[in-house]
Amino acid sequence: MYKIMTPGPTNVSQAVMDARSRWFPNPDVDISFCEEYRQVCLKLAGLMHTENEVFIMDGEGILGLEAACASLTEPGDRVLVIDNGIYGKGFADFVSMYGGNPVLYTTDYRRPVATYELARFLEKDHDFKYATVVHCDTPSGVLNNISEICPLLKSHGILTVVDSVSAMFGAEFRMDDWQIDLACGGSQKALSAPPGLTFVAVSRDALSAMENRHIPIASFYCNILAFRNYYRDKWFPYTMPASDIYGLGEAVDIVMADKDRTKRHAHIAGALRNAVTSAGLSLYLEDGFSPTVTVINVPEGLKADDIIENMKENYGILISGSFDYLSGKVLRIGHMGSCANPKDVAETLYALDKTLCSLGFRCKCDMQKAFENGLIYS
Numbered sequence: 354m355y356k357i358m359t360p361g362p363t364n365v366s367q368a369v370m371d372a373r374s375r376w377f378p379n380p381d382v383d384i385s386f387c388e389e390y391r392q393v394c395l396k397l398a399g400l401m402h403t404e405n406e407v408f409i410m411d412g413e414g415i416l417g418l419e420a421a422c423a424s425l426t427e428p429g430d431r432v433l434v435i436d437n438g439i440y441g442k443g444f445a446d447f448v449s450m451y452g453g454n455p456v457l458y459t460t461d462y463r464r465p466v467a468t469y470e471l472a473r474f475l476e477k478d479h480d481f482k483y484a485t486v487v488h489c490d491t492p493s494g495v496l497n498n499i500s501e502i503c504p505l506l507k508s509h510g511i512l513t514v515v516d517s518v519s520a521m522f523g524a525e526f527r528m529d530d531w532q533i534d535l536a537c538g539g540s541q542k543a544l545s546a547p548p549g550l551t552f553v554a555v556s557r558d559a560l561s562a563m564e565n566r567h568i569p570i571a572s573f574y575c576n577i578l579a580f581r582n583y584y585r586d587k588w589f590p591y592t593m594p595a596s597d598i599y600g601l602g603e604a605v606d607i608v609m610a611d612k613d614r615t616k617r618h619a620h621i622a623g624a625l626r627n628a629v630t631s632a633g634l635s636l637y638l639e640d641g642f643s644p645t646v647t648v649i650n651v652p653e654g655l656k657a658d659d660i661i662e663n664m665k666e667n668y669g670i671l672i673s674g675s676f677d678y679l680s681g682k683v684l685r686i687g688h689m690g691s692c693a694n695p696k697d698v699a700e701t702l703y704a705l706d707k708t709l710c711s712l713g714f715r716c717k718c719d720m721q722k723a724f725e726n727g728l729i730y731s
């Protein structure tokens with residue numbers, strides 16, 4: 354076993370593990386399961402600050418993104434794909450797969466999307482059925498300003514789909530205030546349950562866009578409407594993974610009880626960035642740092658895999674590299690959910706400091722101390 358300090362999956366608490374091993378009723382036949390499922394959905398809606406319906410779907414986080422596109426896209430629909438990161442761009446694939454016509458709005462991958470520039474673009478072209486945007490694009494750690502972007506899109510009559518899988522519950526998330534039509538979350542990030550579940554919150558506008566389609570949704574598993582009347586009819590489109598949902602419910606209760614979590618995430622992330630840069634390392638981003646993940650450039654002459662392997666073998670702590678164009682170029686420390694605590698981050702920095710030193714890079718300060726001081730003085 355080792356400590357997981359990656360941007361998902363995160364460490365899972367014993368309480369969540371225990372909840373997953375409880376006896377469970379037949380989720381198809383026993384109506385009491387439908388009640389339990391609904392309670393978890395209602396709590397998730399509370400955490401997302403929305404009156405909208407939430408549906409938990411049986412699949413990893415990607416299922417929610419695909420389900421959003423499958424359920425909203427009709428052949429020929431123009432969809433604005435806001436692209437300042439790998440996940441951002443990735444939405445174009447789902448849009449095309451379901452016959453839509455993705456229009457990429459690509460901006461600097463090292464910064465959040467600038468709302469005023471997007472506003473200028475939309476003045477010229479706003480003929481889109483919906484737009485997709487990622488809250489925290491995890492491979493780079495860039496955090497987009499959803500609170501400005503979504504109201505702007507809505508003011509042009511564009512539905513908004515937000516992937517907040519790696520941000521929500523670590524970063525602030527207010528679905529209704531921010532006028533989000535479809536929000537996607539996952540079990541294995543800041544909620545700190547194991548991977549395997551996705552949940553979507555869906556506005557009335559998004560539901561009516563799905564209901565008023567001319568052509569049926571070209572999927573069964575990705576059809577959000579299949580869940581629409583689950584509570585009224587006490588019926589799910591397929592057998593629900595009861596144990597996974599018990600685990601998720603426990604994780605949701607832990608997050609709900611943790612009142613200052615967003616403040617703590619921000620505080621820890623700030624002190625971590627400060628420690629890393631004081632040590633002479635550099636951050637990948639120029640601006641828009643997510644409170645859930647920190648992305649550090651691999652120092653000249655060192656290999657990401659060596660650093661990661663060394664930390665895991667010698668210190669029992671797993672951090673991660675990245676992928677696509679960032680493969681081998683950066684290290685990522687996840688500090689979301691269960692990992693967003695001073696002790697684990699301090700230990701991670703201690704291990705990183707010692708590992709870098711053993712590989713020939715001398716930190717300009719003691720990173721663990723710098724982090725701990727940063728927590729006190731900020």
Ligand SMILES: *Cc1c(COP(=O)(O)O)cnc(C)c1O
Binds near residue numbers: 487
């Ligand atoms: C983790 C994550 C997902 C879920 O998919 P993975 O298979 O874990 O990559 C979706 N979107 C974002 C931004 C994520 O960080």
